[in-house]
Amino acid sequence: MWSGILLGLAVYTLFGLVPAVANTVVSFTNYALYPGAPVNFTGWSNYTSMFTSERPGFMQALVATVVFVSAVTIAQNVLALSVAHRLVGDSRWNGLLRVLVFLPIVLGVTIVGLVWILFFEPGQGPAASMWGLFGAKSAFFGSDTLAMPLVIGVQVWQNIGFSALVFLGGLNAISPEIYQAAEIDGVTRWRRLSRITFPLLAPAVTVNVLLAVVGSFTTYNLIYVLTAGQHGTMTLGMLSFTAAFTDSDLGYGAALGTVLFLMTLLVALPLMMFLRRREVRLLT
């Protein structure tokens, strides 16, 4: 019995817990990507240099992260809720639509990213021909103005299915008897939405908002595939990866990772408390 537990715990500790903690340790060193380079403790220099011109890009990344996280969180939840509202009910067509909105999650970020790269191919792609109807031209993912909105859009497209299904679970959990009672009382459609559906959906809102915030703060795999952080899409996560594995400065990359982790906690924990309190307020 213990051998089974210990085996699992050993793997989990070694490759799950240790890296998460060791990241902070690495952030105080000048660890380089290539083996053999001397490793020294450098104190806070990886942190203080973020704000100097020696390593430009931190402030831009901070702004890009805030834009990315807020836009993705709002768009993903609003759209997912609309999709979920449409998918209530067990008709055959709804079953098919559920499969379709879930498809991007199964296909994964690489295939999704490459599909959209082909769609927004600046020469021959369908988006270019639509743009052409208005006499406009764009490099899309290679454009400084459009790259960020497009990356946000693809991120939302990729994750909407999961959020929509979580909302759908919440909507299905609302007992039909409550709606029937409301109907007998002659409650209008709008009041039914604002007084019954919305409050009872509060737990699903909590789950979805937190997943979207934490997810868009920390993941950069889609950005890596679409733009690799070029054209104004360099979020903090992407910058940390680039610093470490392109500029071969693991220490600085780890410092950026630690800052990102603290920022995520700083936003997610108060948000979680707010949303939990909101649930209590709406459900009582």
Add this chain to the structure above:
Amino acid sequence: MTATSIRPASRPASTQTKRGATLRRRQRFWARLVTGLLIAVVFLGPVLYVAMIAFETPSHFLRSPMTPPTSADLSNFSQAWTGADLAHELINTAIYSVVASGLSTLLALLIAFPLARRLVRGHRPLYTLLVIGLFLPLAYIPLFIESRMLDLYNNMPGYIILHVGFGPNLPLGVVLLYAFILAVPAELDESAWLDGTGYLTYLFRVIVPLTRSALLISFLYGMLQVWNDIIGPVVLLAGTSANLFPVTRGIYNFYGLNESAYTIFAAAVAIASLPLVVLFAGTQRQLIRAATAGSVKG
């Protein structure tokens, strides 16, 4: 919104309101049709476009990419198949994802059962320790350093072991199985202990069949996670003579090398999607049910 509404008995339904109800029902039908089609187009359109141009000859694509190809041209597929080394990479991916996810599901079961049954001291803090894993940041930088120190960098067993312990798969499996095992009556254990059934025999003969659906979900989500990983293969694998890349990094590199050969590249993307589409076709019911149940469990 149901069509039959209950009205006070004193006011009989006139033909006026009946006609109004029919009109509303018809409007509702069209609204649902349009929104349904919109969802279908938004989610299927880009995928179908890629599938279509994969069959176009390069000259047809340059002339009129948006019109369907006149004859199904398979040369893109054969060029992508050999050019991107897809057979090799798909086999790599299948090995990585099946073995890594199988192992993490097995380890999750070996942890979840004794913790759920409180068979070991400290089951509570141990469970908390695993739940923490769901929220840990993906620290690729120390993982990369570790993988080089432990000789797990750029080799197949190393890549698999790292994926067993890294990421949310193992903790997610534990949390999921823990909840399911709690639903299995403990009397079953007691009668088995009395019969002298061994621990592992009992686990695999009784618990595994009873928690089949949770094991399947844990395995499937874990498998998708490993299958679709792109940062992992960039950080933990290097290009060497023996191609260790999974198909995600394979097609991503193929794109970088063939940036203008869009039809061949589209064929590579289509081939790489096919196993996932087949897998999804077979398991969509379970995957979607699990996601829908997610909010209720919290």
